[in-house]
Amino acid sequence: TSLRHGCESLVNFELLPKPPESRAPNNPWPLWPRIYRVDYGHAEAAHVQGEDPRVYQIMSKEFVRDEAGNLKGIITVNVDDQLKEIPGTEKTWEADLIFLSMGFLQPEHYINEALGMETDQRGNFVANKQDFRTSVPKVYAAADCRRGQDLVVRAINEGREAAREIDRDLMGETQLP
Structure with missing residues (x-):
């Protein structure tokens, strides 16, 4: 949807590791399969941008603002499988707009x-x-x-x-x- 509305580039940060292609031993049926999926939005973004928009094992740390207080980016850091920060992996990403999607498992x-x-x-x-x-x-x-x-x-x-x-x-x- 973002790309259809003129977004020039799109990145989707995911805190967790990339899911496996098939069920892991600790994820048997009838549990919901935690596997790697490509929905139409990911496929469309990959087609338009030339790569999957998802970046795994990355944590948002801080928003970056310009002198007037306007958003101009975000600082991230890579994390390991225990969600601990990996030293030396901080990166600043330019951004005009940031959406936060915190995940959803079920209603409160x-x-x-x-x-x-x-x-x-x-x-x-x-x-x-x-x-x-x-x-x-x-x-x-x-x-x-x-x-x-x-x-x-x-x-x-x-x-x-x-x-x-x-x-x-x-x-x-x-x-x-």
């Missing part, structure tokens, strides 16, 4: 502890796919907390759909598209 536990919603095997809230209702009346779930980690465009779309259904539930009808 305290929400479900307070409400008692049904969850799936991965800890996501179970909700009807048509109206986004959960097992708790007047509580809805959409996007990542229902499906698991996904693309932001899907989250936006599902959020709009859920808002429409909530409006219909509260008002008896909806004017939302």
